[in-house]
Amino acid sequence: MQKTLTTTALATLLALGATAASAEIRIGASVSATGPAAFLGDPEAKTLEMLVEQINENGGINGEEIALTLYDDGGDPNKARTFATRLIEDDEVVAIIGGSTTGTSMSILSVAEDNEIPFISLAGAIEIIDPVKPFTFKTPHTDRMACQKIFEDMQKRQITTIGMISGTDGFGASMQAQCKDVVGEYGITVAADETYNPTDADMTTQLTKIRNTEGVQAVLNPGFGQGPSIVTRNYRQLAIDLPLYQSHGVASDGFIELAGAEAAEGVRLPGTALLIADQLPEGDPQKPVVDAYKTAFEEKTGTSVGTFGGYAHDAFLILTDAITRAGSAEPQAIRDAIETTSGLAGTTGVYTMSADNHLGLDLSAFRMLEIKGGEWTVVE
Amino acid sequence: MKLSAKSSTLLVLVVLILLSPVLFPSGYYYRVGALIFVNAIAVTGIVILTGYAGQISLGHAGFAGIGAYACALAPVHLGLHPSLALVLGAAISAVLAWLVGRPILRLKGYYLGVATLGFGILISMILNNERQLTGGPDGMEVPDLGLRGLLRDAGLDLTNGQFWYFFCGIVLIAAAWLALNLFNSPTGRALRALHGSEVAARTVGVDVARLKLQAFVISAVYASVSGSLLALQNKFITPDVAGFMHSIEMVTMAVLGGVGSVLGAIFGAAVLTLLPQVLTVFAEYEQLVLGLVMMLVMIFLPQGLLPSILRKVRGKDE
Numbered sequence: 001m002q003k004t005l006t007t008t009a010l011a012t013l014l015a016l017g018a019t020a021a022s023a024e025i026r027i028g029a030s031v032s033a034t035g036p037a038a039f040l041g042d043p044e045a046k047t048l049e050m051l052v053e054q055i056n057e058n059g060g061i062n063g064e065e066i067a068l069t070l071y072d073d074g075g076d077p078n079k080a081r082t083f084a085t086r087l088i089e090d091d092e093v094v095a096i097i098g099g100s101t102t103g104t105s106m107s108i109l110s111v112a113e114d115n116e117i118p119f120i121s122l123a124g125a126i127e128i129i130d131p132v133k134p135f136t137f138k139t140p141h142t143d144r145m146a147c148q149k150i151f152e153d154m155q156k157r158q159i160t161t162i163g164m165i166s167g168t169d170g171f172g173a174s175m176q177a178q179c180k181d182v183v184g185e186y187g188i189t190v191a192a193d194e195t196y197n198p199t200d201a202d203m204t205t206q207l208t209k210i211r212n213t214e215g216v217q218a219v220l221n222p223g224f225g226q227g228p229s230i231v232t233r234n235y236r237q238l239a240i241d242l243p244l245y246q247s248h249g250v251a252s253d254g255f256i257e258l259a260g261a262e263a264a265e266g267v268r269l270p271g272t273a274l275l276i277a278d279q280l281p282e283g284d285p286q287k288p289v290v291d292a293y294k295t296a297f298e299e300k301t302g303t304s305v306g307t308f309g310g311y312a313h314d315a316f317l318i319l320t321d322a323i324t325r326a327g328s329a330e331p332q333a334i335r336d337a338i339e340t341t342s343g344l345a346g347t348t349g350v351y352t353m354s355a356d357n358h359l360g361l362d363l364s365a366f367r368m369l370e371i372k373g374g375e376w377t378v379v380e
Numbered sequence: 381m382k383l384s385a386k387s388s389t390l391l392v393l394v395v396l397i398l399l400s401p402v403l404f405p406s407g408y409y410y411r412v413g414a415l416i417f418v419n420a421i422a423v424t425g426i427v428i429l430t431g432y433a434g435q436i437s438l439g440h441a442g443f444a445g446i447g448a449y450a451c452a453l454a455p456v457h458l459g460l461h462p463s464l465a466l467v468l469g470a471a472i473s474a475v476l477a478w479l480v481g482r483p484i485l486r487l488k489g490y491y492l493g494v495a496t497l498g499f500g501i502l503i504s505m506i507l508n509n510e511r512q513l514t515g516g517p518d519g520m521e522v523p524d525l526g527l528r529g530l531l532r533d534a535g536l537d538l539t540n541g542q543f544w545y546f547f548c549g550i551v552l553i554a555a556a557w558l559a560l561n562l563f564n565s566p567t568g569r570a571l572r573a574l575h576g577s578e579v580a581a582r583t584v585g586v587d588v589a590r591l592k593l594q595a596f597v598i599s600a601v602y603a604s605v606s607g608s609l610l611a612l613q614n615k616f617i618t619p620d621v622a623g624f625m626h627s628i629e630m631v632t633m634a635v636l637g638g639v640g641s642v643l644g645a646i647f648g649a650a651v652l653t654l655l656p657q658v659l660t661v662f663a664e665y666e667q668l669v670l671g672l673v674m675m676l677v678m679i680f681l682p683q684g685l686l687p688s689i690l691r692k693v694r695g696k697d698e
Contacts, residue, residue: 034664071660077519077618078610082411082657085541089408102518103618110615114540125518168509170517177511 025061025094025329027052027319028069028087030108031122031312032100035074039225040100043309044122045070047293048097050300051316061323069093073104080104084111094329097315099123100308102170109136118322118335120315122308125174129358135335137358139314139348140307141365143171143222146248147179149270149366150220151186153379157243159217163192163210165203165231167223171249172198175222191216198227204234211240218242224249229258236263243268248366251275252306261374268379270366274310274347275376285345289317293347307348314346318353386560389643393556397549401542410541412657417548418609419633420649421555425602426634427645428559432568433595434575435485436493438627439500443473443600444607445507445622449514451611452522462525466608470601477600478593485592500627507619519618522611544613551609552646555602559642562598571595603630636677638684647686 029048032041052068060066069091073080080099087093088111095118099105102125109128112119113135121128121138128138154162162183166176176195183190192213194206210219219242221231228250235244244267246255251271256264273286277294280287293313297305321344322337323329341353341360349365368379400413422444429435450469454460460468484495507514514520528543538546562568570591573581582588611617620626629652637648655673659666681688 072664076620077616078415078614078620079656081614081616082415083660085411086408086657089406089411089541103616103620106519106521106616107614127518168516173511173516174518 024067025064025323026067026069026092028071028084028091028093028096028098030071030073030080030083030087030096030098030104032075032104033072035076037075037101037104040122040308041072041075043297043303043306044098044100044312045072046301047297047309047312048316050296051313054296055320061320061329062327064329066320073098073100075101075104077101077103077107081107081111084108088112088115088117093117094331095119095319095334097122097312097319099128102128102174105138109133112136116335117331118319118338120319120338122311122315124171126178132356132358135331137318137338137353137360139311139318139346139351139359139361141248141348141361142359143175143178143247144182145361145363145366146175146270147182148186149363149368150179150245150247150268151183151188152363153268153368154188154218154243154245155186157218159243160187161189161191161215161217163194163213163216163219164190165194165196165206165210165219165221167198167225167227168195169198169223169225169227171247172223172227175247175249179220179222196223196227196231198223198225200227201230202234203227203231204238207231207234207238207240211238216242218245220245220247222247222249226258229255232259232267233263245269248272248307251369252308253304254306256371256374261371264371264374266370266372268368268370271369271376272307272310272348272365273367274305274307275369276367276378277305279376279378285343285350286347289345290347305347310347314348314351317346318344318351386564389560389641390553390557392643393553393646397546397553401545407539407541410539410545412653414541414544414548414613416646416650416653417545417552418606418613419630419653420552420646421548421609422603422606422630423633423637423645423649424552424555424559424642425599425606426630427639427642428562428571428602429595429599430631430634431639431641431645432563432571432575433592435592435595436489436631437496437596437599438493438624438631439496439498439503440599440603440630441607441622441624441626442500442503443477443603444610444626445503445619446473446476447604447607448522448611448617448621449507450604451608452520452617453513455523462523462612463527466605466612469608470604473600473604474597477597481593481596481600485589485596497624497627500622501624504619504622504624507622514619517619519616522615522617524615525612548609548613551605555605556642556646563642567591567594632674636674636685638687640683641687644684644686648684651685 031044033045052066056065071083073083097120099108099121102123105121105123105128113133119136124140124143126142166172192210196203221228228246246267246269248270273290277290294305322334326333326337339353341351344351349361351360353360369376370379447469451462451465454465454468455462487495508517570586578588633648633652634645638644
């Protein structure tokens with residue numbers, strides 16, 4: 001009995017080995033599907049699984065099927081590093097997508113660079129691609145770009161003095177720093193600079209301070225999760241009659257639901273084409289890809305699409321596009337092809353990479369949106 | 381010739397560390413091995429504090445955080461070599477443990493647990509909020525130890541994974557050796573007496589307060605070294621290392637393996653480091669399985685996995 005079992009096990013292993021050896025492109029991913037960053041990682045994981053399924057049903061890339069190995073690092077950089085090592089050494093993948101947070105991305109990238117495996121990060125921080133590292137790319141625009149987009153809009157409205165209220169979580173703190181760094185270039189001064197903890201249930205104290213600061217013409221709230229919704233509600237309760245700007249961190253329908261359509265009325269934020277899929281004009285280069293992703297994702301998961309799942313979609317798109325163009329699934333060839341990505345329309349924007357630009361997006365990828373009657377509208 | 385418990389424990393450890401790589405199918409297993417060793421070092425510290433002296437700490441990740449961030453910050457700001465930064469981190473942890481330990485070790489049971497918990501959370505908050513210094517929740521990069529390069533120049537070319545596997549293995553053996561020596565020393569006997577009954581220990585002339593403090597300081601140094609090694613190995617560190625969950629993990633590893641025995645605690649560290657890797661297929665149920673394993677061990681093997689298994693093997697009447 002024992003012997004039969006061993007033989008069967010061996011045979012199965014051999015069979016597995018045989019299928020693995022025949023045409024198959026192995027792609028690895030480590031995202032934060034659970035834990036504090038699950039709101040990022042969960043849609044990312046679902047998106048990747050859905051896209052791999054889709055592409056394999058359509059015959060794969062260059063006739064080869066894609067095998068996705070997906071790990072959940074729970075937002076822990078230590079785990080992410082272990083999974084990256086496992087993906088490369090044990091699962092022998094040719095490319096890695098992932099790192100939902102900046103911390104996990106930074107952990108994965110050092111392993112990927114050491115082993116010369118292309119890596120596409122899904123996190124915001126600019127450190128990931130600046131300075132440029134040969135094998136590391138990313139899809140989300142940086143916090144700095146979000147700040148620039150917001151300040152551009154403020155400039156158009158002749159706003160020169162603002163108050164900021166930022167979350168102390170990774171996202172909020174990083175964006176707060178970037179915004180303060182770049183604000184001077186737009187002739188805008190930050191007169192009040194308040195923070196809140198991501199778990200706080202009331203921000204009226206901070207908002208009152210901002211309201212009482214002389215000269216404040218608008219308020220900016222970098223942060224994600226529930227914080228910005230509470231800020232928005234408190235803002236209306238205090239009847240502050242100044243424009244309120246939110247960040248791309250809350251660019252999803254969930255924000256309007258949480259804050260309430262009434263409180264969210266008039267809130268502006270830089271968002272992606274995904275949020276206004278139904279309003280995109282015919283002929284917009286992003287329209288086909290945004291429509292296809294939105295329909296497929298909503299049908300498959302029953303939840304509405306968000307910016308974060310879109311990052312994973314774009315990473316996968318860039319990768320498959322590169323493998324197709326390279327005609328090879330060798331890590332070096334994939335890397336070279338990713339770097340020459342040009343005019344590739346994703347859900348976040350149109351990507352054009354180069355040797356010194358491993359993000360490939362510019363400010364035009366952001367669209368300034370305003371919430372009107374509980375719906376997203378584009379600010380012209 | 382019959383080996384003493386100390387020598388046999390060390391021998392088992394050395395043989396396991398040296399021979400395991402024979403079975404490794406890929407480089408990834410060196411990484412897992414190195415992680416087990418790093419965790420085991422911290423857990424050996426918990427054995428000294430909880431297993432020997434009978435005190436509980438739910439904030440030891442705070443010391444791991446200090447060790448980790450010492451390796452990230454000291455080379456940048458003080459120009460120290462990362463290896464000296466490890467020593468500096470251990471020294472800071474020791475001083476801090478001494479300062480913090482003096483008042484809080486007067487507490488007992490839940491109160492001591494809560495006070496140490498508070499300390500751990502405090503360190504984690506500082507690391508999260510002092511953005512200019514620590515990079516905040518996004519973390520910061522840690523410079524290379526440089527030892528691997530030196531070995532390569534000396535003609536010993538190891539991969540990154542291999543290097544950290546053997547390096548952490550050596551540190552673990554040293555850590556275990558020290559802990560075992562302490563166990564058999566007069567201090568160790570006094571600690572165990574204190575564990576049995578503080579009142580009885582005091583009546584026979586044991587300086588209870590001083591000994592508890594000593595155990596706390598030593599275990600803090602263990603946690604700090606473990607944090608430093610993790611930071612140097614990962615070359616990137618975030619405040620998670622000082623997080624509450626990491627403290628709980630340390631205690632859980634110690635309790636699971638057997639908090640009274642060094643080898644048991646190392647075994648516990650190995651099981652709890654490996655489980656999440658084995659359970660990736662059921663990632664969503666990982667917490668559930670971990671909780672279940674913990675409960676079953678507490679109910680059926682209250683002394684921990686390894687001591688209970690050993691007793692089974694040797695026969696019950698020992």
